[in-house]
Amino acid sequence: MALNRIWVYAEAADGKVAPIALEMLTKARELAGTVEAVYGGGDTDAVAPALGAHGATKVYATGDLQGSTPGVPVSSAIAKLIGDGDAPDLVLFGTTYEGRDVAARLSVALDKPVVTNNTDIAVDGDAVVLTEPIFGGTKLVRTRFTTPGPNIALIRPKSFAAEESGGGAPEVVTIEVPDQGTAKVKNRHVEETSGPKLDEADIVVSGGRGLGEAEKFQVIEDLAKALKGAPGASRAIVDAGWVPYSYQVGQTGKVVKPNVYIAAGISGATQHLVGMKGAKNIIAINKDAEAPIFSVADLGIVGDVHKVLPKLLEALQSR
Amino acid sequence: MNVVVCVKQIPDPAEPGKLEADNTLDRSGKLILDESDSYGVEMALQLVDAAGGGEVTLVSMAPNNETSGLRTALAMGAAKAILVSDEALSGAGALDTAKVLAAAIKRAEPDLVMAATESSDGYTGTVPEQVAALLGLPSITFAKHVEISGENVDVQRQTELGYDEVEAPLPALVSVTAGVVEPRYPSFKGIMAAKSKPVDQLTLADLGIDPGTVGAAGAGQEIVAVDEAPAREAGEIVEDDGEGFAKIVAFLEDLKVI
Ligand SMILES: Cc1cc2nc3c(=O)[nH]c(=O)nc-3n(C[C@H](O)[C@H](O)[C@H](O)COP(=O)(O)OP(=O)(O)OC[C@H]3O[C@@H](n4cnc5c(N)ncnc54)[C@H](O)[C@@H]3O)c2cc1C
Ligand SMILES: Nc1ncnc2c1ncn2[C@@H]1O[C@H](COP(=O)(O)O)[C@@H](O)[C@H]1O
Numbered sequence: 001m002a003l004n005r006i007w008v009y010a011e012a013a014d015g016k017v018a019p020i021a022l023e024m025l026t027k028a029r030e031l032a033g034t035v036e037a038v039y040g041g042g043d044t045d046a047v048a049p050a051l052g053a054h055g056a057t058k059v060y061a062t063g064d065l066q067g068s069t070p071g072v073p074v075s076s077a078i079a080k081l082i083g084d085g086d087a088p089d090l091v092l093f094g095t096t097y098e099g100r101d102v103a104a105r106l107s108v109a110l111d112k113p114v115v116t117n118n119t120d121i122a123v124d125g126d127a128v129v130l131t132e133p134i135f136g137g138t139k140l141v142r143t144r145f146t147t148p149g150p151n152i153a154l155i156r157p158k159s160f161a162a163e164e165s166g167g168g169a170p171e172v173v174t175i176e177v178p179d180q181g182t183a184k185v186k187n188r189h190v191e192e193t194s195g196p197k198l199d200e201a202d203i204v205v206s207g208g209r210g211l212g213e214a215e216k217f218q219v220i221e222d223l224a225k226a227l228k229g230a231p232g233a234s235r236a237i238v239d240a241g242w243v244p245y246s247y248q249v250g251q252t253g254k255v256v257k258p259n260v261y262i263a264a265g266i267s268g269a270t271q272h273l274v275g276m277k278g279a280k281n282i283i284a285i286n287k288d289a290e291a292p293i294f295s296v297a298d299l300g301i302v303g304d305v306h307k308v309l310p311k312l313l314e315a316l317q318s319r
Numbered sequence: 320m321n322v323v324v325c326v327k328q329i330p331d332p333a334e335p336g337k338l339e340a341d342n343t344l345d346r347s348g349k350l351i352l353d354e355s356d357s358y359g360v361e362m363a364l365q366l367v368d369a370a371g372g373g374e375v376t377l378v379s380m381a382p383n384n385e386t387s388g389l390r391t392a393l394a395m396g397a398a399k400a401i402l403v404s405d406e407a408l409s410g411a412g413a414l415d416t417a418k419v420l421a422a423a424i425k426r427a428e429p430d431l432v433m434a435a436t437e438s439s440d441g442y443t444g445t446v447p448e449q450v451a452a453l454l455g456l457p458s459i460t461f462a463k464h465v466e467i468s469g470e471n472v473d474v475q476r477q478t479e480l481g482y483d484e485v486e487a488p489l490p491a492l493v494s495v496t497a498g499v500v501e502p503r504y505p506s507f508k509g510i511m512a513a514k515s516k517p518v519d520q521l522t523l524a525d526l527g528i529d530p531g532t533v534g535a536a537g538a539g540q541e542i543v544a545v546d547e548a549p550a551r552e553a554g555e556i557v558e559d560d561g562e563g564f565a566k567i568v569a570f571l572e573d574l575k576v577i
Contacts, residue, residue, distance in 0.1 A: 142543045183485055202576070244481075299566060316577065
């Protein structure tokens, strides 16, 4: 039996809907008769077409959040809607900066649990069953809600492929925001990047602590450029300040699923693996033959990054 | 200024994780301070220092009256701790945990509550925000820089594209990322002093929480199965003999990406 209705929390930046929202809408179509989106922002006209094209028949929009971080206003708006009797069976959020905040606050408002870090959703009878990979993705935990809906789940990016439904323009409904909250964004800083985005690139070249020092990251940048890909990093070197946080691949960073992932001087900690295990092809370079990264590598080179990478770069550049 | 830091005590992450018969994480062994929380402890100590007065109180929920991790954070310089331990909490989910922590935090009447963005063993990333909601506090997650200015907390909050400057009025909750500050190592003096610092041990009854509403009994979710994930096929692993780079070039050529 399918569910009646699923809501998907839609995030967007500069009028462009985040891929995770489209991925969740696509999956939700399989599971429920009606799929609708909740949007926390003022530029609904800009985002509604993409949401409709991926299956949302209705978009509940809060209007401009007046500089508030979304946690309080969006959760209070959803809770109000549900309190007024308009309740779905399931509300899906992406495991993102905003998604986690809104989902967590909604769970308190509704006094319902949130099941987190899921990579799959199924409906068994009338129960929702979620899949969470643990221990670096070697085991899959299946969890079922035991309370009646609306249930709340957080979904990892790139768990599903986004596909259009052929749906038309959704109905847009403006919803009340009972509480705007007091945490306010005063300024935004955007780091300049060039080339493809890390989570959209076809090829990702990542470096880790094995590079030895910050200056050595340049070869990773150069390799990424030569392959028309994006550079990435392990958390160790993000924490060390070698590269910005936006480079981080893994549990607390980006989930990437490129055609080719190259890991250089990265040990392959479970928190890194969950972010890149889904790559079609994995190449690892590490001087330690026992490094866990080799357990997921299609091609592993046991060697020194300082020897292998410059030669590789030269070979690529001379083609 | 008084700061409460939520600190989780977890099984040593260097050991392979194990599941109990009921498929919850095995927490029966010795527990240690989650490294993720050492950043919050350090940040709190620095903020109290900068404010020129006040103290840092730790709040933790853990089985078997575990205090090893708390002693580490006390050795770093926290003044005291509140520990909630109760058999009924086995199988507690994130929301249950948040309810317990919120009740304990209330007792300390803090100006600021700190936590980590996510724990190393549970990594739901929802507990801090739930605690804030339960306490009716504003919250800022993913903090990579924290400052107090007057009646407000000013945070640089990590975002997809860079960072946002976010401000909230105190009292508030802030969850920090690793890299917000460099945690200190406890000194020998600190370790000795920590042994006699007060740890207030509480049960659910002490907090006035009905055991039926938290823990497995009230979780609202149950694990139905744990399956082995399909393993990736083993790849070709070769020793670099000076020509390792050529292997990579050939591999990329095969895939027609170059
Ligand atoms: C809650 C939590 C969340 C986390 N989230 C993430 C995350 O999102 N992403 C992430 O990456 N990590 C994450 N981590 C951290 C993770 O556990 C590891 O600490 C981290 O991934 C290690 O980074 P690394 O592989 O670069 O460094 P190390 O583990 O130090 O590995 C360095 C590797 O380089 C190799 N090496 C050294 N010198 C050379 C050389 N000259 N040539 C070739 N190889 C060499 C070594 O053999 C070693 O394998 C998280 C941890 C926690 C607790
Ligand atoms: N049992 C606990 N005791 C104290 N703090 C906790 C506990 N569980 C979670 N926290 C806090 O909440 C943060 C995020 O945890 P989680 O939601 O599990 O990822 C942790 O890093 C701690 O700061």
